[in-house]
Amino acid sequence: MPMSPAALHMHLTRNEPGIEVAVGILAQRFGERFASSRAIREQHGHTTTWLPNQAPDGVVFADSTEEVVEIVRICAQHKVPIIPFGTGSSLEGHVNAPAGGISIDVSRMNRVLKVHAEDLDCVVQPGITRKQLNEFLRDTGLFFPIDPGADASVGGMAATRASGTNAVRYGTMKDNVLALTAVMADGSVVHTGTRAKKSSAGYDLTRLLVGSEGTLGIITELTLKLHGIPEAIAGGVCPFPDVESACNAVILTIQSGIPVARMELADTLQVKACNAYSKLDLQETPTLFLEFHGTTAGVREQSELFSAIAADCGGGEFVWTDKAEDRTKLWQARHDAYWAVLGLRPGSKAVATDVCVPISRLAECVEETRRDIEATGLIAPMVGHVGDGNFHVSILVDPDNAEEKATAEAFIERLNWRAIDMEGTCTGEHGVGQGKMKYLKREHGEALSVMRAIKTALDPDNIMNPGKIVPAS
Amino acid sequence: MPMSPAALHMHLTRNEPGIEVAVGILAQRFGERFASSRAIREQHGHTTTWLPNQAPDGVVFADSTEEVVEIVRICAQHKVPIIPFGTGSSLEGHVNAPAGGISIDVSRMNRVLKVHAEDLDCVVQPGITRKQLNEFLRDTGLFFPIDPGADASVGGMAATRASGTNAVRYGTMKDNVLALTAVMADGSVVHTGTRAKKSSAGYDLTRLLVGSEGTLGIITELTLKLHGIPEAIAGGVCPFPDVESACNAVILTIQSGIPVARMELADTLQVKACNAYSKLDLQETPTLFLEFHGTTAGVREQSELFSAIAADCGGGEFVWTDKAEDRTKLWQARHDAYWAVLGLRPGSKAVATDVCVPISRLAECVEETRRDIEATGLIAPMVGHVGDGNFHVSILVDPDNAEEKATAEAFIERLNWRAIDMEGTCTGEHGVGQGKMKYLKREHGEALSVMRAIKTALDPDNIMNPGKIVPAS
Structure with missing residues (x-):
């Protein structure tokens, strides 16, 4: 399309x-x-x-x-x-x-080269996918937490600074890559970082390459942080009368220091889509999906604390469980969100876009976006990694309808300007690629010149993934 | 000296x-x-x-x-x-x-410009010290966690990528700076990052400037992450027969996912110094100082879990409390460590140096260093942020004894090579400045050329804090 x-x-x-x-x-x-x-x-x-x-x-x-x-x-x-x-x-x-x-x-470069269980890290090649890696780690009691939805390669996830549903607890790729090997534009091989958990030894080239989308170097090896598989996991869903009250519950939860592992918001249209697709009977209203990781007592305490906060914010009953099979069912709707969305309009294609704003602006941003969608007549449900202020809009577009595509494109532009104007960013986790380049000047201003200077210094002939992130001039 | x-x-x-x-x-x-x-x-x-x-x-x-x-x-x-x-x-x-x-x-640029309590962030000028900031935040229920010991300015802490005792839980400055304003070598003003909790919108200039020690730009404003003051804090001390068993307890604690807030190791000499200085009667053996943050039930559970792990590793009784006054007394020795060290040899000066290694190598690195110290005849206790694999050696040197100073300098060199050879870094949190420049080639190899290319691109006349981090050629 x-x-x-x-x-x-x-x-x-x-x-x-x-x-x-x-x-x-x-x-x-x-x-x-x-x-x-x-x-x-x-x-x-x-x-x-x-x-x-x-x-x-x-x-x-x-x-x-x-x-x-x-x-x-x-x-x-x-x-x-x-x-x-x-x-x-x-x-x-x-x-x-x-x-x-x-x-x-x-x-083809998809091997696990080393697992250092005592140090909670592993060394992998860039082509391994996150599911392959977690399959490999299964018997170690450790896991790699970043989950962007797609079964992406970890090299690509590092290159786009990916994150996903549990970034609110485990961070993004920026926080979970300890070190990288990269091939630079002149063919030199650079090792950034060590296996030490922290360092103050010079410029942070690891973080510079994470999110650089192949425009500065090609990642050929990664040292990743791992985490212990939690003793207990509890999860559940909680309906709210409106997006604002759901966001208020999110803000209080984070302020209280509850170490929530996942906290996802689905808007009413998304919940409707999920009910239809996954044969559920969730109340069709803005809904939070939550997951807690910890000890058995810990996840119980977290769930109860959240229940109280949700009630204070006008939410409905928080139905939670620490039984794996029940939890899977409760979370099923969230996991099936993408397919459920497509079911809203068979034959259409979903254009997925993401922005991220300070949490205090999230309700306002989601609501304005909802009104914008309604005014356009587009079908576009929203889901969000609401603990980070990051949300996604999936716009269902008829691939053969040029006018509709233009409407969708104009809507995406307004969404991005809106997020930037609310002190947010044009992309929380998808990356810039080609599609978001036009927003960078407004978001970064003069800093874009610094990015260009770095790009030019490290890749003077502009051969590394040209036409992405930094405009040529 | x-x-x-x-x-x-x-x-x-x-x-x-x-x-x-x-x-x-x-x-x-x-x-x-x-x-x-x-x-x-x-x-x-x-x-x-x-x-x-x-x-x-x-x-x-x-x-x-x-x-x-x-x-x-x-x-x-x-x-x-x-x-x-x-x-x-x-x-x-x-x-x-x-x-x-x-x-x-x-x-003089030491004002708090904004506190966004709902977003857990604040905007400050670089000259404010961490204690001034926490004093300002006292009534908000929030705090800024990074504690490098000294009451440093937050601008300087960002510039050196500082951390300290509770980095194991709250991260380092790299993890707690959301955005920066910096003046670059040409006088341009650059804003890196936004108030969104995460972003994939281009090169991570925030992380590039954090740790750049004024060699790329001068930080004039910072957006910092804040954290909720925990409902409960528990802490205590635990003696171990040797450094290795203490390190094993640390490794198991982290693998178990216990969200320990502070975990400090003092070696026997340091404990002796603390007993003498702080009038304590701690067992004179390698000792862990711990602190847990969470709910009342949570910190109790964490303390009990750690007690069991410590016992399994051959440790003595873990004496812990969640009463503020008792905790302060238990932690007093750790807080007074620097002064206690000076008391070991009145009239001497303490040369402080730090390295950081993978936790699995920590016991070996500390033990080799201990033997090295003994062979030199230097007086040099060790304390460490052991949850990160980061430790400090304080070498007591007679400022008027040239031979002793040379012995200390040679010892520091060996310590740095040792850490680098163990897949670690020549500095976990102090930074490079002038003193650690000579170690960067061995630690970074070809990556040092990339650092130099960035430095040259952003500061072609080498006017920004020249002679630090990156050698001129």
Whole structure:
């Protein structure tokens, strides 16, 4: 469902002779691990995005840091763009190739290299997905908490500074990557950070690369923090008369220091969709989904404290349980939210966008957005990682209706300006890619020049995922 | 107690004509708020460091971001170094002026600009100290948790990526700064980050500036995360037969997910010093000091869980209490550690250094260091933020004994190599300044070139706190 390319703010030109030479060298060097068929190329440009597909000229399936170095050196020599690819689940055109170039697919680099159980960390390759990693860790009593919904690769999650439902307790990728190995634009291999839990030894290159979306370097190894699987987990759902009272309960819960693990808001339309899709009978009103991690006594205490807060804020009964099977059922609606949304309008496509605001502004932002949606006539339920002030709108669009697509695009623009004007950000966890570039000047002002200076210093020929995050000028 | 200047790795030259002009302009512009007396200049070069004093040529007491811009522009025009100054409590020569220049003292910029209680954040000027901030917050039910010991300015704490005793629970400055305003080398004012709790909108300039020690920009405003004052606090001390069993208890505590707020290790010599200084009768053996934050039931449960773990690891009785006055007494020894150390050898000076290693290597690192200390004949107790793998050695040195100073310097070098070789870092929280520059190549390798490229891109004339962190070439 391509939207207008004008939205991409890209003025990149293809370096045809360079691409031709690089493709030839890579094809010879990597044999069957170099693909240039249209299907594979388009699959590597295609993501779960609303942006037009811009396929790379070739895809290399890399096996090691050394191979990534080799590919980068070849591309650097011929000034050919390089686009790293994990699972392709990014949402804002991160893996598109607006000026062509080579996609480096790291999905074969999916091994766990080390688990240091005593230090609660592990060393992994970037292509492993979060589910693969947690499957591997199952017998250690440890887990990797970041859960962006999609079964993304951890390399891609680091590159986009992903988070998800339990960031309110465990933080985002910024908080859970201890160290990185990255291949820079000149082919040099850089190790950022150590396995020490903290350091004051110089510039924080780990945090600079996390969220840089492949525009500064290609992540080829990650040292990740792990967490002990909690002794007990309790969870439940709680209805509220309106979004404001639900948000007030969230604010009080966090102020009280209740270490809530997950706290999700679904608006009325989303709850309706979930009831229909998941055959539930939730009250069709703004609803919080909660989860608590701790000791058996601890999660009971947390659940009871939240019940009292919810009641004070005008919420309904907080139905909670620490039994795994019941909890799964209660949370089912939240987990099925995406499919439930599609069920609201069969044949449509969902355009997913996210913003994040200070929690004190969340009710206002959600309500204004609700009125905006109603005025447009769009069908667009909202769910939010409300403990962080982060919420998502899924806009159901008829892919063949140009007018509707334009309406959706204009709505997304207003949503982003609204969040920025409320001291928030144009993306809490999806990243910039191509889709959010146009909002960065308003959000960052002069700081965008600093980003550009860093980009230019580290990638003077602009070959690392060009046309993403930082506009060329 | 100056050590050999050769250790500083500095090849900076003074720009005499530029300094003369800038001093003249600033003296005229700022009148009484410009100081060039020897005493004030030396006080701004002097810190609690073992390095020789290198005084700036003048000190400006700035009142606003706009004034900092003005000072930076004047210095930039004449290529004169600028050294930001908070309280001067840094330990590695961070505020020295090896090539002269202007110290910008921000201690007058110490206001709380906003408290957003609902969002658990506040906006402050950089000169406010952590104690001043917590005093201001007293009636809000919130507090700012980072406690590096010294009553440092929050600007300086951000600049050095400081942490302290409760980082194991609340994180470091990297985790508690939401956004910054900084004046860059060209005088531009940059706002990094927003008040949203998380963001994926571009390069993480907040985290790049945190820990950059004034070498990239001068912090003039900070948005800090706050935390709810816990309903209950429990704390206590627990003796162990050796460092290894104490470290094992720490590892199990963290693996169990007990959200310990503070967990400090004192070695036998430190406990002896504390007994003598604070008139206590602690068992003279490696000892853990712990603190738990939570609900009344929660801290009781945490204390009991830890007691069981300590017993399993061969520890003695964990004496704990949730009564404030008793807790204060139990923790007194830890709080008085620095003074107690000085009492071990009256007339000596304490050289404080810190390293940080993976927790699994901590016992080994501490034990090797203990043997090293014994072999040198130095008096040097150790205390550690053991939950992070971070520990400090305080070396008591006779300021007039050149041989002893050389012995101490060589010991510090071995300690740093040892930590780096154990996959750790040469500084967990003190920062690089001048003193740790020589370790960065071994710790970071090729990544140091990336740091230099960033420094050069953002400060091409090398006027921002030159001679710190990144060697000039």
